[in-house]
Amino acid sequence: MSIFANYITPLKNNKYLVMKENIIPAIRLTVFCAVFFSGIYTLSILGIAQLAPNQGKGEIVTVNGKNHHINVAQKFTENKYFWSRPSAVDYNAAGSGGSNKGPNNPEYLKEVETRIEAFLYKNPSVKRSEIPSELVTASGSGLDPNISIIGAKVQIERIANSRNLSEEKIAEVIKNNTERPLFGMFGPAKVNVLRLNIALDKLN
Amino acid sequence: MNSEILGIIVMYGLVMLLAIPLGRYIGKIFNYESTWLDKIFNPIDKIFFKIGGIDPSKEMNWKQHLFALLTINVVWFIISLLVLTNMAWLPFNPDGNPSMSGDLAFNTTVSFITNTNLQHYSGESGLSYLGQLTLMLWQFISAGCGMAICAAVFMAMKEKTSATLGNFYSFFVRSCTRVLLPLSFIVAIILVMNGTPMTFEGKDTITTLEGNEQNVSRGPVAAFVAIKQLGTNGGGFYGPNSANPMENPNYLTNIVENASIFLIPIAMVFALGFILKRKKLSWTIYSVMTLGFLMLLIPAVISEVNGNPAISNMGIAQNMGSMEGKEVRFGAAASANWATYTTVTSNGSVNAMHDSMTPIAGMTTLLGMMINCFYGGVGVGFLNFYIFIILGVFISGLMVGRTPEFLGKKIEAKEMKIAMTIALLHPFLILVGTALASHLYAGNPEALSGWLANPGYHGFSEMLYEFTSSSANNGSGFEGLGDNTPFWNIATGIVMLFARYLPIIGPVAIAGMLAQKQYIPESNGTLKTDTSTFGLMVFAVIFIVAALSFFPALTLGPIAEYFSAQ
DSSP, X not given: OHHHHHHHHHHHHOGGGSHHHHHHHHHHHHHHHIIIIIIXXXXXXXXXXXXXXXXXXXXXXXXXXXXXXXXXXXOOOSTTSOOOOOOTTTTOTTSOOXXXXXXXXXXXXXXXXXXXXXXXXXXXXXXXXXXXXXXXXXXXXXXXXXXXXXXXXXXXXXXXXXXXXXXHHHXXXXXXXXXXXXXXXXXXXXXXXXXXXXXXXXXX | OOHHHHHHHHHHHHHHHHHHHHHHHHHHHHHTOOOTTHHHHHHHHHHHHHHHTOOTTOOOBHHHXXXXXXXXXXXXXXXXXXXXXXXXXXXXXXXXOOOOOHHHHHHHHHHHHTTOOOOSSOHHHHXXXXXXXXXXXXXXXXXHHHHHXXXXXXXXXXXXXXXXXXXXXXXXXXXXXXXXXXXXXXXXXXXXXXXOOOOSOOOEEEEOTTSOEEEEOOSSHHHHHHHHHHTTOOOOSSTTGGGSTTTSOSHHHHHHHHHHHHHHHHHHHHHHHXXXXXXXXXXXXHHHHHHHHHHHHHHHHHHHHHOOHHHHTTTOBOTTOOOTTOOTTTHHHHHHHHHHHHHHTTOOOOSSOGGGSOHHHHHHHHHHHHHOOSSOSTTHHHHHHHHHHHHHHHHHHHHHTOOOEETTXXXXXXXXXXXXXXXXXXXXXXXXXXXXXXXHHHHOTTTTTTTOSSOHHHHHHHHHHHHHHHHTTOOOOOTTSOOOSHHHHHHHHHHHHHHHHHHHHHHHHHHHHHHHSOOOOOXXXXXXXXXXXXXXXHHHHHHHHHHHHHHHHHIIIIIHHHXXXX
């Protein structure tokens, strides 16, 4: 760092380089920045949020008088419901997170194998090669509200048996709730697990 | 072509559509030319200068610029430490979250004032809303600070001999109010209309369909996320950042947030061409950056879309690609795309967990941060590239036997020494830090077992990634690392400090000294810097510096992991 040493001596002699010249404006400027950006900007967006879905308090659907956050995965374990993706944080929406397991971590791969076997046990007619990977891998947030359409279809038989409904009826629920790619062109097609399950409950 | 690939192409298209006009606009801002937004912003800026007690017309030399920058950063450091260690009893804390410990507050403070946004806490449980809004303030003004100092370097590159480079405070306020604020406004509105929360109410409690109780964290998320994406900050409101469905609810918000990462860094390159009236130079720099970006993007996307071979071996379907740590609404392609955007710039936000990505994508994200100038951070990305230009000019000058000149200014020993010091600082910080951490871990793997979430090569990558991210002022992580310990908080804090301020001081010093030199008009003997030949030369310099410095470390991490899994 000796090359910087040349500049230190001249610094002392320059009247604009004393702390006093900068410190007071720095403090005053910072305080006003706080008022402007943390205050006025935030309040403006908060004001606009009053026009947004549920006034910016998170998008809600109401079923039988009860609120549900449509963008947040819920835990489903019963056979009569579509299951969400595995969650590394047990669907804790106040402490979201992923597993952060590396792709070749032996313990992690064992866990995935356990999930595959558990899925096959509960869905006996499904072949191993038909299970889409998202149903046995944890999402990034632990709150992924979606699964792929294949991920929904492999669960049809289990749900139909459990609800004493025809498989066609369940397939129709999936079809009616399929979310196409954005503008029909961009990104994956998917279904929202909570929407599917609300639709299922309406069938009976 | 499938909809996932089409999705990432449209994102880049959107960036370019907006970045070129935005670059022209930023050029006008720094040139003090009139724009149609003057009516709104002239009075606002006047209030800033009046309250700050600042004369925006006072010209400053390069030393005064640096002094002003460092002083205001010290003020931010102190305020931030005070807020973070006292959040528990201060207002706006509906969830009753605790104050931070000293070492965590040090790390978080440094992280946000240096525009890094490395997070060793989780937003839902680690910050009050006052804490979040304080960090959001640094997101605005640390980005504004980077743009202001970059503007000073642009002024220094003009075709004249001058000791002064404009006024730091004026560039700073203009960057914050005229660029960052209006863009954040637009992005925040799009987010809030798509379901991102914006409220001061605390957690919501609901009963799920199966009858369980679920708490859902909320807060002023939309305002925060907008500047997080635009200012190459990257610190998420929630722990898993934009993977969280509240922070990034659908594919449209993903496009907007993802495009926001690149918008200002690319616009700055075009602003340079506008200010210097050298459009061709901008396009040359842009092309080098884009070439590097694509060389990292394409392998990452292919690797993630193809899925994890270890999962394929289990005999299940991987139609969607590697999905551990990813979200279905984005898919593998848009996740790998974001991972590349966020690491070639110094953003560091994520929409998928990098720790769970395939070794190839893990390596390209690391390389993006190791090179740290393929677009780079807001303002400072160009400063990093500037160092490589100086090196490129010097080396090609030696090769063809011409005096090394850049834009009519002679590059001499003093400038070269600074450029080399800065170029070597980044590998030095990363490799020394990783070596130290590995040494500590290897000496006591049982006591430090909380550090690593994964064994073997991948565990090493977690440590390498943490120091790379800190030194690149990036802030993303292989988040399996148990990093909220005094060692990681202090070590990465120190690395972030050095890695932010020295690479600002170096280029500004070089540019300031060059600006004072006599301008030599172009002649036949001049090495032209806006040609593709020179572009390739700079690319080669970047490649050699990065490959030589980092190849051994990458071999121990992702490369070894890739081959051992085959």
